[in-house]
Amino acid sequence: MKNTKDENTEYQILNAAKQVFQTKGMDGARMQEIANKAGINKAMLHYYYRSKQLLFEAVFKNAFSLLAPQLNAILNDDSTIEEKIKNFTSNYISFIIKHPYLPNFIIQELNRNEDFILKIKNNTGFPNLEKFKKQVNIEVEKGILRPISGEQLFINILSLNVFPFIGKPLIKALINTDDVTYNQLIESRKTEVSKFIINAIKP
Secondary structure, eight states: OOOHHHHHHHHHHHHHHHHHHHHHHHHHOOHHHHHHHHTSOHHHHHHHOSSHHHHHHHHHHHHHHHHHHHHHHHHTSSSOHHHHHHHHHHHHHHHHHHOTTHHHHHHHHHHHOTTHHHHHHTSTTOOOOHHHHHHHHHHHHTTSSOSOOHHHHHHHHHHHHHHHHHTHHHHHHHHTOOHHHHHHHHHHHHHHHHHHHHHHHOO
């Protein structure tokens, strides 16, 4: 069991690392900067995390472990596909607004190390799509939805929710807007995305 002092120090480290990774990215982050922000020396930082890679993975897993079970619960509850789309979109966007570094973390790490996701996938709570895919097939057969596979529908949901966060600089430039207006647009997407998808798949 870790004592309270160890837990507090580890929390300080993870919180500092999250901020540095968010602004500098994995490659631009420096262990000394993280140590400074956490209020400890570099030797202490290395005592808890021997490398930047291990620290990055710890920050990622910590955030992902908060998000994944929520999304998994939505995908596997007894609600309709329409309700799942609404709840998934609202929950995902709300979470990423609080953890805006997470989508880029995933993309950056997968570009560097494709096997990294396998470590995450084996963790309890990683989203399971089997029930969702079967439910889509059933609702298609009943005429509730237009013909579409569960895989394609989920990719559409994920794409429309993820890209505005990882593509923020590009989108801001294309639509010529500032951070305040862009954040308002993101907030409105909690309902706009689900309406768009539902209208597209309804007969």
